[in-house]
Structure formats: C-alpha cells, structure tokens
Amino acid sequence: MASALADDEVAAAPSALRTVLASPLYRGATVSLFLSGLGVSAAAPQITLFLVDDLHTSLTTAGLYYLTNITAPLAGYLIGTRSDRTGKRLGLFRACAVASAVGWFGMAASNQVWMPFVISALVLAFAGAAGSQLFAELHDSLQETVGTVGTAGDGVVSIVRMALTAGWIVGPVLGSLLAATAGPRVMLGATGLCTLAQIFPMGFARTASTARGPAVAVKSHSLHPPRPHADHVPRRPGLRAMLPLLAFTGLYCFVYAGEPIKYGYLTIYMRTDMHLPTAVSGAVIAIQPLIELILMPVAVITARRIGMMRLMIFGAGCGVGANLCFALTGNTAGMFAGQILMGCVWGVFAALGIIVAQRLLPEAVATASAIFMTSPAIASAVGGVTGGLGVNGLGLPHVFLLPAVFGIVATIGFAVMSRSRHAVA
Template sequence: MLDRSESALGVVLRSRFYRSAFLALLIAGIGMSAATPQLTLFLVRDLGTPLPVAGLYSVTNLAAPLAGFLVGRWSDRSRDRLVWFRICSVVGGAGWLAMAASDAVWLPFVISALALSIAGGSMATLFAACRDELSRHPTRVENRIVATIRMAFTVGWILGPVAGSWFGGLFGLRALLVGTAVCVVAQMIPLGRQRVERYVAPPAYDSANPAEPAERSGRRRIDHMMPLLVFTAVCVLAMTGDTIKFGYLPIYMADQLHVSDTIRGAVIGIQPLLELALLPVAALLADRFGGIRAMTAGAVLGLAGNLAYALSTSVVGLFVGQALNAGLWACVGGLGVTIAQRLYPEGAGTASGVFLGAIPLGSAIGGVIGGLGVAAIGLPHVFFIPSCLTAVAIVGFVILGVREKA
C-alpha cells in the first residue's frame, strides 16, 4: 500500500543507502566542478597547448555515450549494482591522477576519452541502484526522492568552482587535479561495503507463447530501446545552449555590455542556485502530471531563456535568461534519468548510462555549434541557434508524451 502522505526527505533520511548516495554525489560534484572550469587553463598554462587546440578538449565528450552504454549494460548483468560504481570510481581516480602527471599535450585528450568517460558511469550506476531500491519499495514520491538525491550533485557544483579557484591558485593546477582524483575515489566512502542487489522484475510472457518468457522468445530487441534513444536525442537538442552560454556569455558581457567582473560572476552563478531551488518543484510536477509533461514545460522555459539571451541588450535580460534556463536544467537533472529508466525498464543501468552519457555529448555538440554560430552571426544572436533546437525538442517531447502516454 502506497502512503500518500510520505515525505521524500523523510524517506531519504530513513534509508542508509539513499543517505549514502546523497553524500557520494556531493563529494563527486565538488571534485568534478572544482577541476572542470580549470582544465582549459591547465592545458594552456601548464602544458603549453595552443588555445584553438585546447578548445577541442570538449570533443573527447563524444566517447561518453558509448562508455555510458557499456558500463550500464555491464551493471545490468551484475548481481551487485554497486560493483560497477566502485570500478568506475577507481578508474576515474586513476584518470585524474594521470591527468595531473601529464607532460604532453595529447595525454589529457586520451585520458578524458578513455578513463574519464568510463568514470562517468559511476553516477549512472548509482542512479540505477536507486531505481532498484525504488522498485523494491514503491512510493508515490519517487521523482522527489531522486531529485532530493540529485540535489547533492548540484550543491557540489555550486561549491566546487569556488573551492577549485582558491585551491588551484594556492597550490597549483596539478595539485587541484590530484584533489579531484581524491574526491572521485572518496565518493565510495559513504557507501562503505553496502550492496544493492539488482532488481529483477517478474518475467514478462509472450502472449503468443505464454509458456515461454518474452526475453527468450526474442522480443527484447533494439526497438525496445527506441523510446529511450529518442528521448535522449531530444534532450541533447535542448541542452546544446548550455555550452554556448558558458563559452560566450562572459565574453558578450565583458566586450559588449561592459559589465564588471562581479556582475558577470553573479549572472553565471545564479543558475545553479535557482536550479537547486527548482529541483523539488520539477519533481512535484512530475509526480502529479507525469515526467515527460514536466520535461516539456522545462524545455519551454529553456526556449524562452535562449531567446532572452539572444534579444538582451542589458544584463537584466541575461539574468532573466539564466532564471528560465534554471527551470530547464532542474527538469533535466531531476527528472531525466528517472524518465529514461521508465522508457527502458529492462535495464535501469543501461538507461541511466545512455541518458547521463548524453549530457557531455550535448556539451560537445554545443561547443561546435557555438564556434560556428559566433563566426557566422555573432553575439548575442548566436543564441537563436539553440532556441531553434530547443523548439524542435519541445515538439519531440510532445510527440513522445503522446506515444508513451506520459
């Protein structure tokens, strides 16, 4: 019997695993966000990488979807879901240590494409383990539970850049990368020796041959993954504007709007704060109206945010754009992995890996689009491009929602 009055926060606090997952994501978020904004500086200053070459670093994100898919598949075949979480954490720690020791321009690119892409699977397997627990203990507030746990990663991304700038300035960028390696490995500590058994649903049976499980009769084919793949592709379209924003909005504010460093920092920093506040709101809407409907509303906010950037002639419009895009990312961060798991219930790990692997893919595509768009139409009109892509994403969400009745 499902309790209508239960609290998501109460469920998380009562569960040892959910509490541990929250702390693990907080540690990982701080470590990752401390290093990520400093990587271009590390490539240029410490390794002497030419700036155009350093800008290609984001292309290594193209390996993330494949790595996420493979790690997810392997976790779906493991008895203990957290085995692959620990493997990915160790691989990630080794990768960041190798990055810190790099003495050649090409090494960080190889390390990112191989080790760090695999390391990204730790978050996917952790959310797959959350799905196993939710399947064993159903609740009416599952979207809010996942959003509450996901909030830890967002908090990490608020704290990490500040800590990273201070630490890197004091001890150097190589020491910062070592610190990130420590955080990536340390995310295992809150979970200790816990095990999360992979949830196995009762087998579905083929109506044409009820004595034989559907999986054995050949029904588990690639077409079962199509809703997941379509949803992921649509999310990628909606996410492309984020990389363009981080890459070019500070330049627009500095060169054309001539705003101070403090105001530029406030514009960039307000989105994660608002996203943190909106995560539970997005989850509440998903619990009441359905995940894809809530995601569609988030994409509408993202479209409005990109248009605000493109049409802004003052910093006020940029603040508005950031606030609207916070709504999009609250939906992507809080609901995306849950929707993906529902669209491919046969494999929670695969679904999580595919979706979370698409986030760096969207970053890589956004980087390419941004570079070409700025050269062609300049700032701030380049944001009309992600506006068009987000409009296509809205149509995709609507169609998917109708087809999946979500």
C-alpha cells in the first residue's frame, strides 16, 4: 500500500505541472503572481527609507506606516463577498490590480508625509485582493475540470503559489539595486508597472461560468459547490460559518507576526552584536526563501499522507525552533539553523495555507481567499508593535522570544483544530 501511494504521489507532480503548462488560465496566473510578488517585494524593504530620506519623516513616524495595513483585510472581505455573489473573479482581479498600480504611482509622486499613509490605507488596501481573486478562479476552474480535482488540483495551486514566492526571492534584490541607482521614486514607479502588468498574462480571459452563461450546469464531484450563476445568488456567509476560517487565519497571524520582528532586527543583530561580514549575513537572509521554494512541493506530497492541519502543527513548531535559535544561540550556525527552520515554516504555509482556507469556507471561496491573503497585513502590524516594544524591554536577541511564544500558541491551536470536526485532510 505504501509503495502504491508513493507511486501515485510521484505521478501527481508532473501531472500538476503538465496541467499548468497546458492551461492558459493557469499559465497566466503563474506569471501574474510572479509579477505581483516581484513588484511588492521590491518596494517593501525600501518604503521606510523613502519616508525618512525623501519625505524627511522621523523613524518613529515611518514605523507607524505599517499600521495602515490593517485596512487590507476589510478591503479583501468586501471584494471577496462581492466576488462570491457575482462570480466575476477576473473582473474584480483586474480592478484591484489597476487600483494597486494607481496607488504605487501615487506613492512615487508623494511630496507630503501624509500622502503615503492615506494612499496605503485607502488604495493599496485592495492590492492583496487581486491575488485572492486569482486563487478563487483557480479553485473554481479546477473544480469544474474532470481529473484535476483533489490531489492534482492541490499540486496546481502549489505550483502557481510558488511563482509568488519566486517573485519575493528576486524582488528585494532588484528593488535595492534600482533604488540605489535610479532613486526610490523610480523604484516605486516600477512597482506600479509590475502590479499593472499582472493583468496582461491573463489576456482577455473571462470568468469561466460567466462565459458559459447560467443555463449550463456545472458537473462536479467535489464537496465544494459550484460558483454562483445568475439564477442563484448566494447569501453572504454568516459569522458562524466563518468561525473555522477565522480561527485558522488568527493562528496563521500568530505564525506570521514573527516576520516583521525578524526582518526588523535580525540583520541589525548580526551586524552590530555578532559582527558578521555582510556576505555572511546576506547568505543567512537569502537561505530562507530558497528552502521555502524547495519544500513547497514536498509539503503537498507530505500533506497527502498525514493531513494538512497536522503538517501545519509541524510548521508552526519549526517557527518556535527558529526563533529560539535566533534568541539563544548567538553564533553563525544558529542563525543559519533558524533561517532553515523558518524556510520549513513557509514551505508548509505558503503551499497549503490558501487551500486550507478555501476548504474551511467552501461556499464562499473568494471570501476565504481574500481573508487569508490579506491577514498578513494585520500580523505585520501586530508584529511591528510587539517588536518595537519588546526590543526596548528585552533587547537583542531576546526580543525573538516573543515570536517564539506566538508560535507556541499557534502550534497548540493547530493541534486543537486537527482534532476537531473542521480538520482538513
């Protein structure tokens, strides 16, 4: 039996890859998400420098910029619920991508301190909803395609999600080079171009069920219902139905909250306290996304054996170990070990998180996708505040004990969910 399962798993990966390559929708979504990750990750490390150096704000005020992210989940929820009511995923995707591009162009042209704050809170809040609509469209398309529902479908989602991770690997390097050579305003404008360019790989594709019309029935062998048609407009999901998704997303936020603390203080700790050469500290930072990208397809295969929620217990536990390495080892090997463990964390959550979220709210997958994909905004705000207060009280490197505590809470929470009736196989 084990041998047969292994053979099926080996066969599933190339099947998923062939499915992506054969479908204009899946190919387009892959390229689109790569461009999205490339643009946003290029700008993310440079925004604080732009606020301080070009708009002459204080470090404290610049740090408050990240609190504007808290509007993103609300924007995502509004877009997601409208998508579930109308079924027009790709139209909303294009609208959010255009809004995101306008926001980044506005950031590049800002000449007053208040402008980036308002733009981020009111316009860029819709940026994350663009990707969530693509994942909702992928879910619907896979469900309606005979032979790609289930494990192969999970593989397709994982491959497309890997493109977003690949963009985040390349983006920070290109962003820093462009900001250094042409200035931060040019870099922010290039981010706007990348977000606008998300639209073009999708061509003139229309949402599948909209193109077919309401008269055509959808054949599906999945437990998930088909997307809404004109003659069936679903109600907005109630709070009771959303509780499992909200619990899962809250635990995910506990895992993610360590990221702003790590990016804010790990490099400083390695430079000022450990006195590591720049090349070594750069290698420490770079190894995490590399491990993440390698482990994402492995996570999909492993989840078929032990279940997705159980694998997330392992992922959250790796986050605890990573932060303990940062806080307690004090040497180069410990930094590499921590980043490798952190790569394991995001290899699991990046590959499977969106799949679990959609399965926890199957009657409203766009809403589920939007809530999950915009939740890191809240986690970043929480982590930023926690890190800022914690570093004053605990200092470096013991501030990393705080995300370790967050990780313990998440690990316990996922363990409880894995034993509940909401566990995802």
